Amino acid sequence: MKSCCGLVTVKNEPVPLKSVEVDVHVQGHVATVTSTLLYVNGEERPLEAVFVFPLPGECAVCHLSAKIGDTEVVARLQDKQKAREEYDDALSSGHQAFLLEESDQSPDVFQLNVGSLPPGESAAITLVYISELDMQADDALGFCLPAVLNPRYTPQDMDRSQMATVTSVPAGTVPYTLALSAHLSSPQPISKVECNCDLEPLAYLNPDKTQATVSLSPGHLFDRDVELLLYYHDAHKPTAIMEAGLDTAEPGSLMRDPVVLLSIYPEFPAAVTSSLSTCGEFIFVVDRSGSMDCAMHSGKDAKMRIESAKDTLLLLLKSLPMGCYFNIYGFGSRYEHFFPKSVEYNQKTMDDALEKVKGMRADMGGTEILQPLKHIYSQPCIPSHPRQLFIFTDGEVGNTKQVLDLVKINGNSHRCFSFGIGEGASTALITGLAKEASGHAQFITGTDRMQPKVMQSLHYALQPAVKDISVHWNLPDGVSVTTLSPPLKVLFHGQRALLYAQLKGENAANPEGSVTIQYNLLEETVKNQLSFCLRPTGDTGVTLHRLGARTLIRSLEIEERAAGPEAKALREKLLQLSLQSGVSCTHTAFIAIHKGSGQTVQGPLLHRTVPTPGMFFGAPMALCCSMPMARMAPMRKMANMAPMARMAAVPAMPPVMMCCDSMEDDDEMFDGVQEPESPPDPLLQLIFLQKASGSWEMESSMAKVLKKTDDELDKLMPVGVDKAVWATVLALIWLYGFCLEAQDEWQFVAMKAASWIQAQKVDCVSQCVQAGNALLGCQLQQKTLGL
The missing domain is CATH 2.60.40 (Immunoglobulin-like)
Structure with missing residues (x-):
């Protein structure tokens, strides 16, 4: 089956989801999230609504209730199969029922069935879950309310017969809003709160600033993930x-x-944090599925995901130590690798890899990561070169648990550093990859730059592994x-x-x-x-x-x-x-029944969908895509009922923002897509010119980046200095003098350059630094440059 991609509308069709209200209580590093969703059936016939939505992969779902009029029904946690049977029995008896269950394939996807909502009836559904806050690179604690659930690609060998249909519209036309308020409590004072959406001013509740409240500005459309960054004093205090x-x-x-x-x-x-390994086998695995042709964010200057990944590969290849081993894999519905097996890092292999990186496109169909991982694990490890796996993906896979089981089996042979690109990346997949293989997970969303986060992970990979x-x-x-x-x-x-x-x-x-x-x-x-x-x-x-x-x-x-x-x-x-703690698992589900008239539902079937925001090829567009879920078969015990309208609505919590992968290997789908030209980045241009050894050559392209002429570079070069030493000193001065704010990105490039200069054992370094400062208008000390 293929996903259909085309412009669709919901003009003149009623939308049952009216509003989403979220109350977040943060205590230190933990958030308790209460979401209330108001649904109204404006149709003339009863409806069954099916909602598919994302939650953080490691959260604990612990409560479901529904309020119909003045009556509140609290769900019980039950064996999943028994809960499904109770749900079907309730509907066949004319009662209202609510069923919440986790996807069998991924713990960050849930499905909520709301059965038999009568005409004109409203239901306020409350869902509660608990989640740990993520620690960010800048010491902030991150809370994310996910809105985006990209369709998960279903591998060829998986059952695709049971699919939930998702309909999306341009993000600005989502017909329901989000109200979010957060109450913050911390042992340490709260410094500030930042958000990717508009916030009301932070209000402190006590003099020592350990309690505060904050809320989204009114009228927010739930068209993207809501990310809060909480800054505490002494955040690193155990x-x-x-x-x-x-x-x-x-x-x-x-x-x-x-x-x-x-x-x-x-x-x-300190001796450990400053010492970096010069060996290792670095395998970079890059998602090249169709959805990687989406923009990193909705801003005007957003790069395509695949282009940002290519820039990051350039930076990684330039940052590797001489003598290590490396390889690069691209995957979609199929996979390919640059070299038959990992090769030693030197000038030739680096140049070969960079040439192939230039030609990488998001043209390999769906997201099937299992097969390339199997191939990597089938390759013998290289003695004295610990294997480090870097995986870049937007995380749209349907077999998350199968992938994680494979990584766990091979977890002792490598460390895995995983990167979730764009909104909607599966948190269960990205965090699970790192967890099962002793690595580190990062998410790149909104206007985040990929390169600093990847360089942080490379720093971890080059540190000695902790043992025992x-x-x-x-x-x-x-x-x-x-x-x-x-x-x-x-x-x-x-x-x-x-x-x-x-x-x-x-x-x-x-x-x-x-x-x-x-x-x-x-x-x-x-x-x-x-x-x-x-x-x-x-x-x-x-x-x-x-x-x-x-x-x-x-x-x-x-x-x-x-x-x-x-x-x-x-x-x-x-x-x-699960039953004892009240926390759902893969074998349990929440079931609530509201006994109504007990009359069999009569009338013709009506079909309505709740629209969700979509984005395709970097621009908002309406899509209709399919997504596998655990339970979409017809109800088994409703033979005596006339069919109700089934409302397939995605999601129960947030709307869904989508970049679609083809269900098959639809490379032709991306033919003719014109990627916008962006101005060259001088930093990346300079890094591209660096040799594998860490040095630069004096050439016209180098002069162009420095905004000087060849004659100017030659004129101020100290007498008797090797041109490569002069060029490398100039590159270091330019990095420290003009790109200091991006030091996280080029720190390894600079370390290689400084080490190369020191290895030349020349006596004119101080003269080169002095002349370079005069040429570029800087005042940097030799020590600052690592020389």
Whole structure:
């Protein structure tokens, strides 16, 4: 089946979703999100609405309720199959029913069925989930309310028979709005809040600025992800939060015992953070599916995703150390690689790769990442060159769990650094790739530049790998611990590591405990310790319990998929944990039933769709695309009913912004697309001219970047100086003098250049720096340039 792409409208068709209200309560590093969606059936016949929507991949969904008139119905968490049967039975009996379930293929996609909404009736549906805030590179804590759910490409070997249809319209015509307010509470003062959407002024609620409120400006259309960046004082300060259990829960259960959340920030010795490896096998895997021909953002000067990825590859290739090994893969419905196997990095192989990067296009159909990964893992690792995998994708895959299972099996052979490009990238895929292979995940959305984030990950990749991580608990007599988080497999300098643990027993006389993270780094043992109080930190409800349960649930789900005869026992354990904690999993669903008249629904079938915002080839456009979901088969127990109108609406929470991949390998779909010409970037031009060794040659193209003539460069060159040394010193002065704000992007390029100059062992470096300053109008010191 192919997705259809064409202009569609919803003119004169009623839209049932009227408004979305979101209330966010942030406590430190955790957000509790309550979303209320108002739907109204303006039709003359009852409707069944099917909503598909994204949520953060690691969130804990813990509540669903519906208010019809003055009656509120709270959903129960139930075995998924039983919940589906109850839903069908309720509709066949003339009742209203609500069913919320997680996709079988990806934990960041949910489906909500609203059954039999009578004519003129309204329903306010409330969904609650809990999520950790992401730590950003600039120490901000990031909260994202996802609006964008791009259609997931379905691989050839997957069942495509059950598809949910998604209809989209230009983003500016979305007929419903979002109201969002956030209440912030932090142990440290809140410095500021930034957002990619218009905000009302931040209002502090107390003198020490540890509590504040902020909200979106009125009338916001939910046509994009809403991203909040929260800045706290001392954001890197290790913290511990203790949460009391529920007295009403079963004794000995997770919900009965206290739970502690530890936020740890490893601090490596300066000698480690400043020393970078000169070996390694670097494999760059680049999404070349059709959706990579979308713009990075909706601004006027936005680059296409594929073009930004190509610029990033240029920067990466120039930043690699001499003597390492590398290869580049492109994938879509098929895949290809630049070299049959990884090659040694030198001038020739770098030039060959750069020539091929120039010709890369988003012309390879759908997003099928499984096969290239299988090919990479089939290649033997190179001794003394640790494998580092860099994956760039917009994350539109339908077999997320299958991909992550493959990465986990091969997790000990490499580290994976993953990058989600553009809005709608699967959070479950991007974070899962890094988690299962001891790497780091980054998301590039809005006006973010890809290059600084990728360079940060390259810095991590070049740092020595942390080995033999262990966690040691020091607790009072009578208190024991059960760790809920999976074993720590990776630590990076200054990057947060979260640990959830269940504590059993008590010792009233000694309420203090501590945890020590111990690991080996460059053959040295390093210890980081955090002390904490065993008394509850404050009124957090059961937030941490549910996040801890969610963490354990995800680990058990991975074990279950890999298990043989033990799979049944693991499924029972998952069911028990999910039902006990109230957190959904792949085997459970929320079901709510509102008993109405009990009369069989009569009347002809009506079909309506809720429009969602779409973007195609970088410009807003209406699309009709298909997306696989777990349950779209006709209802099984409605033989006695006349068919209701089925309202396929995407999403339950946000609208969907889409860049479509073809369901087949539709390369011809992208023929004739003219990419807008953008002015050349002088920084990238200069970096392109650098040699693999780190040096530059004195040539006319170099003079052009520096905005000088060849004669000017020759005239001020100190007597007897090698031209390559002179050119390389000038390049360093230009980088530090004119591009200092982009230092995160060119830091490795500059380090290579400085190392090359030092290796030449010439005596005229100071004269070159002095002459270069005079030529370029700078006043930089030799030490500043790393010389």
